[in-house]
Amino acid sequence: MPAASVPDRATSEGDVVAGRKDAHLDICLEEAVGSNGPATGLGGYGLEYDALPELDLERVDLSVTVLGKKLAAPLIVGAMTGGTERAREINHRLVRAAARAGIGMALGSQRAMIVDPGLTRTFEVRDAAPDLPLLFGNVGAVQLNYGVTAAQVARMAAAVGADAVNFHLNPLQEAIQPEGDTRFAGLGQKLAEAIPALGVPALVKEVGAGIGERAAAKLAALPLAGVEVAGVGGTSWALVESYRAPEGGPQGEVGRRLAGFGVPTAHAIAVCRRAFGERIVVASGGIRTGMDVAVALALGADVAALARPLLVAAAESEAAVERALAILLYELRVILFCTGAANVAALRQVRVIAPGAR
Numbered sequence: 001m002p003a004a005s006v007p008d009r010a011t012s013e014g015d016v017v018a019g020r021k022d023a024h025l026d027i028c029l030e031e032a033v034g035s036n037g038p039a040t041g042l043g044g045y046g047l048e049y050d051a052l053p054e055l056d057l058e059r060v061d062l063s064v065t066v067l068g069k070k071l072a073a074p075l076i077v078g079a080m081t082g083g084t085e086r087a088r089e090i091n092h093r094l095v096r097a098a099a100r101a102g103i104g105m106a107l108g109s110q111r112a113m114i115v116d117p118g119l120t121r122t123f124e125v126r127d128a129a130p131d132l133p134l135l136f137g138n139v140g141a142v143q144l145n146y147g148v149t150a151a152q153v154a155r156m157a158a159a160v161g162a163d164a165v166n167f168h169l170n171p172l173q174e175a176i177q178p179e180g181d182t183r184f185a186g187l188g189q190k191l192a193e194a195i196p197a198l199g200v201p202a203l204v205k206e207v208g209a210g211i212g213e214r215a216a217a218k219l220a221a222l223p224l225a226g227v228e229v230a231g232v233g234g235t236s237w238a239l240v241e242s243y244r245a246p247e248g249g250p251q252g253e254v255g256r257r258l259a260g261f262g263v264p265t266a267h268a269i270a271v272c273r274r275a276f277g278e279r280i281v282v283a284s285g286g287i288r289t290g291m292d293v294a295v296a297l298a299l300g301a302d303v304a305a306l307a308r309p310l311l312v313a314a315a316e317s318e319a320a321v322e323r324a325l326a327i328l329l330y331e332l333r334v335i336l337f338c339t340g341a342a343n344v345a346a347l348r349q350v351r352v353i354a355p356g357a358r
């Protein structure tokens with residue numbers, strides 16, 4: 001990390017943001033951060049097995065087109081990191097493995113590089129993997145209420161060659177974060193004004209507490225290209241922040257209590273599909289297996305994203321990320337084969353067995 005002897009205000013603020021991101025990496029790698037009970041809901045569903053699929057395994061086509069970009073499979077490396085040298089290395093391991101698999105990747109919050117442009121290199125992944133088919137930039141939507149402008153977000157996205165921007169919405173995380181930005185009033189209008197000025201499509205995502213009916217209705221009224229549900233059942237950001245909460249204050253205990261607060265992923269997918277019509281719905285939050293991906297797609301998602309499991313792999317090695325992706329993609333291929341689905345569109349026609357209906 002660049003350390004000027006007398007840091008100017010911008011550098012020190014950038015370092016604070018980047019330092020927090022590093023703490024998040026440690027917590028996500030070392031602590032229990034699963035949502036503490038509530039599950040994604042995906043595990044309750046089944047897909048009808050077809051013992052006579054009448055197609056060849058090797059001919060199963062996993063490819064999908066998202067925002068006009070062709071992915072070899074309906075998968076995205078979820079938004080995680082950037083801002084420090086360690087984060088840059090993790091991003092590079094992730095992006096090379098993603099590009100080799102032909103899938104998309106999302107960067108973590110780029111706020112640190114808005115504050116300190118010197119940190120831009122920690123988010124730059126295009127050079128490491130020029131053939132990555134789809135790259136998402138990222139910033140907290142609430143930053144629009146703290147002085148970040150649409151022009152800054154547009155420059156931030158362009159600086160890393162992002163094809164689209166994810167605005168994350170994380171009121172629960174910010175409320176538990178010791179230094180959280182909690183002024184969410186009027187944010188819908190700010191997003192409505194910012195989105196058309198970005199020059200690239202915008203999506204909104206949660207970070208693990210999900211998008212329910214009320215939020216989906218408000219978000220669907222915005223000129224968004226889509227939504228990433230980031231539902232309950234995977235990494236809990238209330239819990240992650242509880243590890244950083246100061247002793248004696250209420251936030252640590254409240255973060256633990258509300259670790260499972262929100263909209264489970266399966267429900268959020270169905271809600272967002274209804275609200276967003278033909279627009280992109282990204283399934284995320286606790287996606288762990290090829291079956292999770294398949295059920296998410298059958299419930300209406302266009303593509304799925306995994307975050308923490310790929311961080312754990314990346315912390316080990318690039319080969320570990322490749323292996324994790326290879327297992328997921330082969331599992332997904334086997335599921336399509338064994339449900340008689342020649343492609344992802346056909347998977348959506350497969351009979352979904354509702355929870356308790358077996």
Ligand SMILES: Cc1cc2nc3c(=O)[nH]c(=O)nc-3n(C[C@H](O)[C@H](O)[C@H](O)COP(=O)(O)O)c2cc1C
Binds near residue numbers: 080208285
């Ligand atoms: C280490 C780490 C850092 C993250 N940082 C961001 C971020 O900067 N911006 C964002 O939108 N989401 C961020 N997320 C949230 C993920 O994109 C995802 O929505 C959430 O972790 C749930 O997915 P999972 O259960 O697969 O981890 C982060 C997740 C992890 C594990």
